[in-house]
Amino acid sequence: MLARRDLSMADLGRRLRRRGYHPAAIQQALEQLGGRGLLDDARFAANFVAYQTRRAQGPNKIRKLLQESGVSSDIIDAALDGAGAGDFAEQAARLRERRFGPQLPNDWREKGRQARYLAARGFSNNQIRAVLGARDLPED
Numbered sequence: 001m002l003a004r005r006d007l008s009m010a011d012l013g014r015r016l017r018r019r020g021y022h023p024a025a026i027q028q029a030l031e032q033l034g035g036r037g038l039l040d041d042a043r044f045a046a047n048f049v050a051y052q053t054r055r056a057q058g059p060n061k062i063r064k065l066l067q068e069s070g071v072s073s074d075i076i077d078a079a080l081d082g083a084g085a086g087d088f089a090e091q092a093a094r095l096r097e098r099r100f101g102p103q104l105p106n107d108w109r110e111k112g113r114q115a116r117y118l119a120a121r122g123f124s125n126n127q128i129r130a131v132l133g134a135r136d137l138p139e140d
Contacts (some may be wrong), residue, residue, distance in 0.1 A: 002033075006044040009034065010070020045071050045079035056095045059088050061122025092123045093131045104133060 001007065001015055009030050016026045033039035045066055052062045059080050066076045096114055105111045111132050118128045 002038060006047050007039070008041050008044045008066075008069045008071050009039055012039065014070075041071050041075050042078065044069075045075050046082060049079045049083050053083055053087070053091065056091060056121060058092065058118070058122030058124065058127065059083075060124055064122070088123065089127045089130050092118050092121075092127045095121065096131050 001012060007015070012033075013026055013030055016029070017023070021029075030039065048066060048069075049062055052065065063076055063080065066079070067073075096118060099117065100114055105114055115128050115132060118131065119125075123131075
């Protein structure tokens with residue numbers, strides 16, 4: 001299962017349980033793979049953040065997906081910090097320009113539409129506010 005891509009410990013455990021392996025055998029296998037460095041949640045999280053960033057996903061969405069994969073909050077924070085918060089604001093600006101063009105919106109309706117698009121991609125209100133220049137959007 002690890003030959004195709006990295007998995008978190010929790011993901012691999014879930015997959016093995018679905019295939020009917022005994023819980024004690026699963027735990028032993030996870031410990032052995034972790035001890036050999038073949039299974040590492042920090043490496044998984046760093047690779048996952050890099051991949052999702054290339055797909056133009058924001059930090060909120062990436063955090064949610066990593067939590068669903070069973071990665072601890074400390075590891076998620078470290079992986080997102082390694083990606084750089086400033087990079088996410090730049091990424092949001094590039095995504096907005098690619099989707100809506102170089103002209104910033106003039107009216108609140110269009111600002112709202114663009115803000116909702118960026119929020120759905122997982123960008124924070126602060127990042128969206130920085131991109132749209134919308135001072136009246138709610139704080140995070």
